[in-house]
Amino acid sequence: MKFAVRRITALLITMIMVSFLAFAAFHMISGDPAQAILGTNATPERLELMRQQLGLDKPFLVQYFSWLTGFFSGNLGISYSYRQPVASLIMPKLKVTLLMVMISFVIIVVCSLPLGLRSAQKASGRFDWVRTTIGQLCMAVPAFFLSILVSYLFGIVLKWFTPGDFPKIDRNFAGAVRYLFFAAVCIAIPRIAMTVRMLRSTIIQEMEKDYVRTAISRGNDRSEVLRKHVLKNSLVPTITFLGQTMAEIVGGSIVVEQVFGIPGMGRFLVASISNRDYPVVEALVVILAFWVILSGTVADLIGQKIDPRLRLGGRA
Amino acid sequence: MLEVRDLHVKFHNRDREAVAGVSFTIREGEILGLVGESGSGKSVTAMSIAGLLPRKKCDYRGDVLVDGEDMLHADRSFLRKVQGSKIGVVFQEPMSAMDPLMKVGKQVEEVLEIHTDMKPEERKKRAIEALTDVELPDPEAVYDKYPHELSGGMLQRSMIAAAIVSRPGLLLLDEPTTALDVTIQAQILKLLEKLNKEYGMSMLFISHNLNVVRKLCKRVAVMQKGVIVEEGLTDDVFFRPQHPYTQHLIACIPARVKVIAKKNAESRMPTELTEGTVLSVNAETDVKGGERYE
Numbered sequence: 001m002k003f004a005v006r007r008i009t010a011l012l013i014t015m016i017m018v019s020f021l022a023f024a025a026f027h028m029i030s031g032d033p034a035q036a037i038l039g040t041n042a043t044p045e046r047l048e049l050m051r052q053q054l055g056l057d058k059p060f061l062v063q064y065f066s067w068l069t070g071f072f073s074g075n076l077g078i079s080y081s082y083r084q085p086v087a088s089l090i091m092p093k094l095k096v097t098l099l100m101v102m103i104s105f106v107i108i109v110v111c112s113l114p115l116g117l118r119s120a121q122k123a124s125g126r127f128d129w130v131r132t133t134i135g136q137l138c139m140a141v142p143a144f145f146l147s148i149l150v151s152y153l154f155g156i157v158l159k160w161f162t163p164g165d166f167p168k169i170d171r172n173f174a175g176a177v178r179y180l181f182f183a184a185v186c187i188a189i190p191r192i193a194m195t196v197r198m199l200r201s202t203i204i205q206e207m208e209k210d211y212v213r214t215a216i217s218r219g220n221d222r223s224e225v226l227r228k229h230v231l232k233n234s235l236v237p238t239i240t241f242l243g244q245t246m247a248e249i250v251g252g253s254i255v256v257e258q259v260f261g262i263p264g265m266g267r268f269l270v271a272s273i274s275n276r277d278y279p280v281v282e283a284l285v286v287i288l289a290f291w292v293i294l295s296g297t298v299a300d301l302i303g304q305k306i307d308p309r310l311r312l313g314g315r316a
Numbered sequence: 317m318l319e320v321r322d323l324h325v326k327f328h329n330r331d332r333e334a335v336a337g338v339s340f341t342i343r344e345g346e347i348l349g350l351v352g353e354s355g356s357g358k359s360v361t362a363m364s365i366a367g368l369l370p371r372k373k374c375d376y377r378g379d380v381l382v383d384g385e386d387m388l389h390a391d392r393s394f395l396r397k398v399q400g401s402k403i404g405v406v407f408q409e410p411m412s413a414m415d416p417l418m419k420v421g422k423q424v425e426e427v428l429e430i431h432t433d434m435k436p437e438e439r440k441k442r443a444i445e446a447l448t449d450v451e452l453p454d455p456e457a458v459y460d461k462y463p464h465e466l467s468g469g470m471l472q473r474s475m476i477a478a479a480i481v482s483r484p485g486l487l488l489l490d491e492p493t494t495a496l497d498v499t500i501q502a503q504i505l506k507l508l509e510k511l512n513k514e515y516g517m518s519m520l521f522i523s524h525n526l527n528v529v530r531k532l533c534k535r536v537a538v539m540q541k542g543v544i545v546e547e548g549l550t551d552d553v554f555f556r557p558q559h560p561y562t563q564h565l566i567a568c569i570p571a572r573v574k575v576i577a578k579k580n581a582e583s584r585m586p587t588e589l590t591e592g593t594v595l596s597v598n599a600e601t602d603v604k605g606g607e608r609y610e
Contacts, residue, residue: 218400
């Protein structure tokens, strides 16, 4: 319990630091947003007025704190290029991306755990090289290439979905999930290969340990040892790895969203950077950072639930 | 109880046989000490008896009979029935020999879970009895601890509890005291002696330390390079070693210990803890300090 409180406090502190750095960075490089909004022909009076409206005439720290308090109350500022509240712009895209990442994550977990187990059990088998080769191939294929392949095969040839025609989540949830599934698979495949390899080597390592010999000396079969002892011991590193995966697939989704024409955060982020729409970029950077840190924290909390040794954190 | 006849084991990745024709017997309720330096084949001998040889990685021949039944060539399903129920094994490093993520009590009762259809409550009762048997303070609390929460001595006691919970006829002890400090070592030896007397368990006690073996075993076999070079009553081997290797081993024991041992032997107390009498003063006072909760 104490561990959880400590981890969550750490999460909040990190978040505030990240938000400060993000805000400061954009403050320094942004040039004059008023000019960017009004164009080069604007009169100095109008520019001054705009600056006042945007709060840019105030000191840096005051700007930061009003932005921060706004952030916590859901007010992320106004987008420069759309002239709309950032929150209402981001929300629908965040939903799409989160849904896709979730689907992808479920695919990764559901596929890699049994595959990793099997791969470890058959590691000394005759066809091990086939499995390893397939795994390496899956890891080596870039996600965008997979996306092109999948869109072509399932979208154009088999017509299981219509590339470019993404249904609105709120109106047609099932259709959206169906569409996102294909993109999610593309994100998942290389990740599955990595997780399988990681799980396989962890299990093989664990099987060499002394407690396995003890368990066998009590009359366990190897498969029982695997189920009763080794699996749980292999789980902690796997969960840490999956936590990283959870964070990284959001990054991976950017390219895949482009290929599939999915209106998610990735596309929005790219567009906002090229439009110099800093309130949007700031918000997205903080949200992404939050996602990464949250994934790590959740993985740590679960790992700590499984392995009591990790609960000693306080004394170390 | 246990009969080993002309046991040979050769690992595929080695040139020399790890065990090259070893024969010995352990009678009902007897403790045999097996001494030798590391690599002399004593552990491999024990693994062959316990059915723990990696059979795909070695060639083996000979007979290993436990209660008249062959362990060396038996199939896995037979070995399973014997392992844990008829043969208990205690390994050198209690910390790594235990599953770090399973509570000690669950590991102690694992044998019962595999070999009997006892109800969970009854298994727990038996496990706590076994933990009491090995003289752990507050066995109920130990039952719910994880291995990392116990000291090395307490863990080794728990390992012994796990090995005796089903009252096997034979206990294989592979360097059970080597990883422990001297006071705890003396306590464990005393405990093993008690278990041997109380339950009439036969034991094979393996150690590289002849002096430790002498405290517990009436009979001892000395192994070198895969063969038994000398075997006999501990006092005979200890005071009148025939083989040069045994003489060499004995030369390694400090002179003072030998003097005390001699005195004890002459006063017909061959299995008393000898220099342990000096030590046990410390051992008594150290019970609390030495075996602490972390």
